[in-house]
Amino acid sequence: MTAATGSPAVTGGKPRTVRPVVTGLGVVAATGLGAEEYWAATLAGKSGIAPVTRFDSRGYSARLAGQVDIVPERHLPGRLLPQTDHMTRLALIAADEVLDDAGADPRELPEYAVGVLTAASGGGFEFGQRELEALWSKGGSYVSAYQSFAWFYPVNTGQISIRHGIRGASGAVVAEGAGGLDAVAKAVRRLRLGTSLMVSGGIDGSLCPWGWVCMIASGGLTTASDPAAGYLPFDSRANGHAPGEGGALLTVEDRADALARGVSRVYGEIAGYAATFDPRPGSGRGPALRRAIDLALDRALVRPDEVGVVFADASGLPEADAVEAEAIADVFGPRAVPVTAPKTATGRLLAGGAALDLATAALSLRDGVVPPTVHIGHPAHPGLLDLVRGEPRATAPRIAVVLARGHGGFNSAMVLRRAE
Template sequence: MSARTVVTGLGIAAPNGLGIEEYWSATLAGRGAIGPVTRFDASAYPARLAGEIRGFTAGEHLPGRLLPQTDRMTRLALVSAGWALDDAGVVPQELPPYDMGVITASHAGGFEFGQNELKALWSKGGKYVSAYQSFAWFYAVNSGQISIRNGMRGPSGVVVSDQAGGLDAVAQARRQIRKGTPLIVSGAVDASICTWGWVAQLAGGRLSRSDDPGHAYVPFDDAAVGHVPGEGGALLILEDAEHAASRGARQVYGEISGHASTFDPPPWSGRGPAVQRVIEEALADAGTVPDEVDVVFADAAALPELDRIEAAAITKVFGPHAVPVTAPKTMTGRLYSGAAPLDVAAACLAIRDGLIPPTIHSSLSGRYEIDLVTGAPRTAPVRTALVLARGHGGFNSAVVLRAPRD
């Protein structure tokens, strides 16, 4: 084993595109997918916009027997995992089962499935509750269903750290590959646009209450008032570099060369947030210096204090206006645990094509000394990318992605 972890396949399910090229062409064109909620009647709620995935019919991709067992997020995850395996040229049945594992992240589990079964319990009684409720709502269900469907019996698990979870799952996959598992499916897909999930998200106090899709989610802007939630994410095929080479992998998008996670101290401690430290530790883990980083994919919370903290950390590490910063999630909404893996996928494609995707709608506030890419994609050689994610409650995570080695 080489102890190097590379990305060989991408499976993307995003509000602005299903599949790699559909998502990437929409992202480079700056096509947003934020709009009024359609999955339930949100008119009576204070927040009414979301990034929804349109045009996805699970029955066109999955066998009928799986549909009664699964929440929407799991259906999206199963299809995304299949796309990622196809992109990597991996046929699971041709590999030893214990050489493949699944490590994903989850923000809320199968909320919509759970809501429907609880509704049946309250309105009809216990005998009307599906037996699948025992696992379909659970945080680990995506890892379990992907592993069962593809015969993957190696290390499997789930990470729950809100928005930071997607990067933490990738880091855990990297650890397992270093320990000897040749291939891990990792990343995250989340989907909780239902009334139960909506109330839970509103309770966090971070949702934008604007009804204007063009101004509702504007990180690093003086008009920032919170984020718009969305559904989807990305699953990645991570492999040991030697294993990928030995099987003749179709492509290597990049190498997961560094990771770090930190936790913000409590407000009464007198100590500051740990965002700057997570960047510095991820760079150190990668053996990378700030001048080598070509783009930062920001967490982009779109709340003034959180934006200030993130922008200040980027400025302190890299210098004022010294590195391009982007937040393509302004097109999709924040996908919770699925957001950062989608950013990792976007970073892979930025490396492939030499294009940094834009942040739409935002006008950079003069308070922040960052080089925010807006308006249109920026042409630039991308060899090293940093992806940041921050979870509610103090989670911070960062991943360094490098271009494939020649």
């Protein structure tokens, strides 16, 4: 049974077996608006990390970020602008692209056939800060009624649903940097329960003083002033990361449903996924990232030697980078698989980062090339990682593994197989 006749959660049907495939991409990043513009910049090694201009960052310990600056009136109707944060505007732009790329108009499909499931780390912080300032300086009557939802972490899901008339299974995931993969995995579960098409991934960003202070407090931001030194994972000079904004949305469908809909191009198949959580500090137990990788490969029925590229989480903090390097080497063997972290050009995008890596992996499989990790000049783990640096590497990978970690102990791994 498919969503054309209803959801099994409602009708009492049993979960179905699906082959989840990616049929559309929507990307917003500091290096490009749209998947193809972003991909061209990624292959060229173009960086979008620069000093913050959204607000005066003097006096803060961190000053670098990957900003996505747009003229919203060029992309969205004016009625949406008073009720949306910058983050949500980016999500709406990505949603327009992903549905167009997939050739899917939810209003032309059965009423409950399409759902939305996104990841976020918080919500519309910039909008929230502006309204709180109005409250403090002018009083409650000057606070926008839209504040009631514009700051909330599920707001992207809600606004995408409203704009495109989507009424199927929807929700939101909060797992910081791991959230993008977790959202797509939950979207796959909705396919098994009968939904025909899911819009999923993550668009995030909090480049305002309120969000900036929160990110600095996490202890992960770089204090570097040179953009080329702002995010150096797996480098001996690593000193944190530059944050960014943006991410990616993907359309995920069962392969049979996609073919029945007339889809002519598939980016890849989501073959396996797993999530783990690190034990509490002082427990005596080690990090759980390797277990997430092992489980995802097992569920995908994929051997480590079949994997053609690993998209690393790439924390930018020396200790966390060492943990990831060791986990990758333990699973795949020292220097046995190309490893890349193209997010060094965009910054870490909170809940948008893993979704962008998944979209990048889909483009990598499509074009048979591994994108480079920029700015890395002094590899810290040369005996463990075959880090792709400087130039793209044409290796025609068939299977990619995407890794993601969230602040507080979240670990996720997803296996993407090239469409055959």
